[in-house]
Amino acid sequence: MADYKFNRTVRLDYHEVLAWQTEMYVAVGMSPTDANTSAHHLVIADARGVYSHGIMRTPTYIEKMRLGGLNPTARPEIIRGKGPTIVVDGHNAMGQVAASFGTEKAIELAREFGSSTVSITGSNHLGTCAYYTEQAAAADMVGFCWTINANNIMAPWGGIDARLGNNPFGISAPCLTRPPVTLDMATSVVARGKIAMAMKTGTQIPSNWALDKFGNPTTDPEAAFHGTVQPSGEYKGYGLTFMNAIVSAILNGSAFGEDVGDFFENPTQVQNTGHLLQFIDISAIDDVTAFKQRMDNAVTYLKAANRREGVDEIFVPGEMEARSFARQTEQGIDYPLEVIQELAQLGTTLGVSTRPEWTAEVAVR
Amino acid sequence: MADYKFNRTVRLDYHEVLAWQTEMYVAVGMSPTDANTSAHHLVIADARGVYSHGIMRTPTYIEKMRLGGLNPTARPEIIRGKGPTIVVDGHNAMGQVAASFGTEKAIELAREFGSSTVSITGSNHLGTCAYYTEQAAAADMVGFCWTINANNIMAPWGGIDARLGNNPFGISAPCLTRPPVTLDMATSVVARGKIAMAMKTGTQIPSNWALDKFGNPTTDPEAAFHGTVQPSGEYKGYGLTFMNAIVSAILNGSAFGEDVGDFFENPTQVQNTGHLLQFIDISAIDDVTAFKQRMDNAVTYLKAANRREGVDEIFVPGEMEARSFARQTEQGIDYPLEVIQELAQLGTTLGVSTRPEWTAEVAVR
Numbered sequence: 236m237a238d239y240k241f242n243r244t245v246r247l248d249y250h251e252v253l254a255w256q257t258e259m260y261v262a263v264g265m266s267p268t269d270a271n272t273s274a275h276h277l278v279i280a281d282a283r284g285v286y287s288h289g290i291m292r293t294p295t296y297i298e299k300m301r302l303g304g305l306n307p308t309a310r311p312e313i314i315r316g317k318g319p320t321i322v323v324d325g326h327n328a329m330g331q332v333a334a335s336f337g338t339e340k341a342i343e344l345a346r347e348f349g350s351s352t353v354s355i356t357g358s359n360h361l362g363t364c365a366y367y368t369e370q371a372a373a374a375d376m377v378g379f380c381w382t383i384n385a386n387n388i389m390a391p392w393g394g395i396d397a398r399l400g401n402n403p404f405g406i407s408a409p410c411l412t413r414p415p416v417t418l419d420m421a422t423s424v425v426a427r428g429k430i431a432m433a434m435k436t437g438t439q440i441p442s443n444w445a446l447d448k449f450g451n452p453t454t455d456p457e458a459a460f461h462g463t464v465q466p467s468g469e470y471k472g473y474g475l476t477f478m479n480a481i482v483s484a485i486l487n488g489s490a491f492g493e494d495v496g497d498f499f500e501n502p503t504q505v506q507n508t509g510h511l512l513q514f515i516d517i518s519a520i521d522d523v524t525a526f527k528q529r530m531d532n533a534v535t536y537l538k539a540a541n542r543r544e545g546v547d548e549i550f551v552p553g554e555m556e557a558r559s560f561a562r563q564t565e566q567g568i569d570y571p572l573e574v575i576q577e578l579a580q581l582g583t584t585l586g587v588s589t590r591p592e593w594t595a596e597v598a599v600r
Numbered sequence: 601m602a603d604y605k606f607n608r609t610v611r612l613d614y615h616e617v618l619a620w621q622t623e624m625y626v627a628v629g630m631s632p633t634d635a636n637t638s639a640h641h642l643v644i645a646d647a648r649g650v651y652s653h654g655i656m657r658t659p660t661y662i663e664k665m666r667l668g669g670l671n672p673t674a675r676p677e678i679i680r681g682k683g684p685t686i687v688v689d690g691h692n693a694m695g696q697v698a699a700s701f702g703t704e705k706a707i708e709l710a711r712e713f714g715s716s717t718v719s720i721t722g723s724n725h726l727g728t729c730a731y732y733t734e735q736a737a738a739a740d741m742v743g744f745c746w747t748i749n750a751n752n753i754m755a756p757w758g759g760i761d762a763r764l765g766n767n768p769f770g771i772s773a774p775c776l777t778r779p780p781v782t783l784d785m786a787t788s789v790v791a792r793g794k795i796a797m798a799m800k801t802g803t804q805i806p807s808n809w810a811l812d813k814f815g816n817p818t819t820d821p822e823a824a825f826h827g828t829v830q831p832s833g834e835y836k837g838y839g840l841t842f843m844n845a846i847v848s849a850i851l852n853g854s855a856f857g858e859d860v861g862d863f864f865e866n867p868t869q870v871q872n873t874g875h876l877l878q879f880i881d882i883s884a885i886d887d888v889t890a891f892k893q894r895m896d897n898a899v900t901y902l903k904a905a906n907r908r909e910g911v912d913e914i915f916v917p918g919e920m921e922a923r924s925f926a927r928q929t930e931q932g933i934d935y936p937l938e939v940i941q942e943l944a945q946l947g948t949t950l951g952v953s954t955r956p957e958w959t960a961e962v963a964v965r
Contacts (some may be wrong), residue, residue: 302927311892314886315884315886316686317714317884318683318713318775319684320713320715320880320885322885322886345694346809348683348685349684350685350715350716350717350878352884356680369682377846377847377851377880391914391916392915393908394906394908394914395905395906395907395908396906398905406843406846409845411887416843418640418838418842420840425834442650446908449908450907450909451630451908467833468833468837471833472832472833474781474783476901477769477898477916478773481742481781482880485891485895486880486882486886487885487886488891488894491898492897497820513715515685515717515719517716518684520719521687521851521852521853525853526850526853526918529850533842533857533859535855535856536763537759538756538840540755540756540759540760540762541817543758543759543760544813544814544815546815547962548758549756549757549758552757
């Protein structure tokens, strides 16, 4: 994800984009704190190179807030609890706001009980799972985040109807001298956006990306778009997808199956998305420094493996994103000019001004 | 896994095999309780059709006990604890004994705290993850079980050296009127045993099963056997494999990397295998019956999807195994005659007698 190539890019300062995006979410009615949480999530995703979950989503989020699909002033609430195990109702807040509330509680509870389980309902698309699990890692915890995805695009194995999302999950653990190791993956081979992109550019797709509407592998992006995405790891990926739906959504009664609305196509529909956080305080298991040293050693060990021809470097999960993050928070985040221009237009309707040089063609690099 | 075809089979009564196997583990020094736990695990795996983790492993386990690699009289012990979060040292007990001890504690703690986290070290190969997660499901819990595998057979993505196992994990959740939904998967495309089998029979293998020692996909089972298994889901599967090693083994200081001994090739070596159990008591999240009804509905919904041509039925994870279990516990378990003959010979050295009709050629079906 970390190495996007854009035709026309503009490089923007991390803090300035954050302030700009925060202002937009305030303009649509969010509290400054919630607006900052939402914007922070998106800009962090961009800095990590995961642009698909960054500020390019702001127009969709804001449209939903304007049309009632998302409640900008909702306050997430603990509706049930037993020691380190709680249920949070997001009351239709931004997923980022509900999941951040849950993350804060998960850290507090794991600190007290050694581990915690936070089941979140009444939420929305939470962005990247990594955002929450890396907060666990920063608190010297191992973090798991499971979520059902916003629309049904995958068939059960052997089937042809889209009845599952490509439900993503994340797991993070901290190192001593390196960034945390973070897996953040959806359970399809690729995101559906890549198929849409291939359709736009008229490019054939690899035959393991998608099935056509008859359930057969296809290289035609159009047929793929009207079919279903293939699970990563075939029937195993299908199994993982369903289990993720169970633990994130079915567990607490959030939307599953026919109740799942399309996040993009129906801006007035309440999503009722579910998530699950499981955090483990490392100090409850072992000495934290000893653990982090083992993590460093393990990463070094894997990276030192002999490589197949043409491979310059072996990466551990999240390493490319961490590298992109370090570079882009320091030197500025490269954005496609079109995304910034679209957001500037949205800003105009919200009364949020955009620095003229951000959208000027002359700024194009 | 559930539909093995054997050349020559013998059908044995579930309870009789269990008693016979228990006797063998008692003969090698285990307490009757631990012997029963171990045998029960293996016979259940066979009944579910997961023969690779059944009694065909008894000769290896018993050899390790005789040669010091496994301690038949070890008592697992809680060595650290904070509320629902504990660390168990298996003291080199059978993995099945250590993980069963952990499962018992995980259920007790989840009942008290709504969820629990049990980190197990000093253990051995635990058999199937499903055995433990289905105990969670039977206790009206959602169960997660993570474990590092017994030997390194997978390369980090882009690498050619075997530095990871195909670390398996399991997740179960109960239904109202159906068997629990259980995912139990290793993170390779297939088990290495399938490559060994193809080598034996001189059959080509699919190109996504393994890489040769240069890191290239191969259809030659011999080249594959001297190479590495491919992760299920390519780089995503590699990521999941490493995360599993982190949460099961690196977390509590169990063996990883160069410290991982080969379970089969070195019977005197202590393994120090790590596992992680995470159980969630459903009653802490929602009404249990309401949840189970949602599970039934979800399974029905997925199974009712339209099917691709040639597919007779859509299955949910664990369903085929549950069907095999119901049939084989009722009608008897079909075993390859060779496995029973080998075990009968082992029985002779242990002073455990085998019913003559079990190994007679005339009994062959």
